Amino acid sequence: MNILITGAWQQALEYTDRLKEKGHEVVFLQYEKDSLPCEYEWVEGIIGNGIFLSHSVEKFTNLRYVQLTSAGYDRVPMDYIKEKGITIHNARGVYSAPMAEYAAAGVLSLYKEQKSFLENQKKHIWDKKRNLKELCGQTVCIVGCGSVGCECAKRFQAFGCNITGVDLYETGYEAFSCMYTMDRLKEALEKADIVVLTLPLTNETRHMMNKSTFASMKAGSVIVNIARGALIKTEDLVEALEEKLFGAVLDVFEEEPLGDSPLWDMEHVIITPHNSFVGSGNNKRMSEVIINNLENV
Known part of the structure; x- marks a missing residue:
């Protein structure tokens, strides 16, 4: 699967080689507001958080998989995701x-x-x-x-x-x-x-x-x-x-x-400033969720 990974996954670069070994092609975008390092139609999977706030989901014509680094779905056009049958996962249990x-x-x-x-x-x-x-x-x-x-x-x-x-x-x-x-x-x-x-x-x-x-x-x-x-x-x-x-x-x-x-x-x-989710174990739990979900694709 062709996967666009954003900086919302803080340990992404540590897992790039592992994902490639599993047969995935990977490109990385540090800031979700920036221009993509690839064509929209190239992307089949996205690992990120609020990317659809800056990039319309309709542009990702071959999208079939989304992994969020947030627990909530409120930054995602869920009606479109459901209509197109796109698989989506959140960060359940991470925070x-x-x-x-x-x-x-x-x-x-x-x-x-x-x-x-x-x-x-x-x-x-x-x-x-x-x-x-x-x-x-x-x-x-x-x-x-x-x-x-x-x-x-x-x-x-x-x-x-x-x-x-x-x-x-x-x-x-x-x-x-x-x-x-x-x-x-x-x-x-x-x-x-x-x-x-x-x-x-x-x-x-x-x-x-x-x-x-x-x-x-x-x-x-x-x-x-x-x-x-x-x-x-x-x-x-x-x-x-x-x-x-x-x-x-x-x-x-x-x-x-x-x-x-x-x-x-x-x-x-x-x-407190929207800070309750922060914890020293988050990165490990987030990476485990991402990898486990991808293994079941």
Whole structure:
């Protein structure tokens, strides 16, 4: 197969010879916005991330295989991919561990008032906090029970939490004590102390967290978003944080980078720059996924 590989696969050059030994022809494009090092019609397979944002998929007239280095499909014209019968794989499982660790660490940071302790450390202030919260015994509702959601469930369960899930499909993963379908989301939110969003962004899920759904959340609860920013209507989140929520752990936003927003200065809000997926094991896992998928072509 003639494969175009982009710099989105960080270890690509280390595997070029191995792919050629398997009978593939390979060309490399470091930056996906640049001109291709080959003709569009030459390409039968692509390993990349957002290449279709700069190069129309229709130009790849012989395309039959796509491997994404992202977990989400939102940068891909999926209707066209399905219509043409093009095989597509995502990076399922590659980023799940670091994202789950991030979710648990973020909630713990809020519960243990780490922001306040760090500020006191800078000022050399010795001040005990008598109102710290515990994870143990809390109900964690994970909305989106795929690979990332299951890894989150595993970690929160280890802290003694009760785990519930909301998804289109029921999972048999043992960490979930109860599963809800998406049409029962509000029912699940009413019982949760912590809500973790790990589901993809679609037309149906855009702004799913809005004034109405925030109204269903418990007073004093926490929301974590490690999926896509547009799952949450930002202005409604700000209002909910001011009126009833304990806090939020936010790695993704409707507009990135986050501009002038009241979220920056809220006491119980943790903001990170779309960074939750980063982990020291990512490159190894990504390369294993790519190679394994190609061996089954």
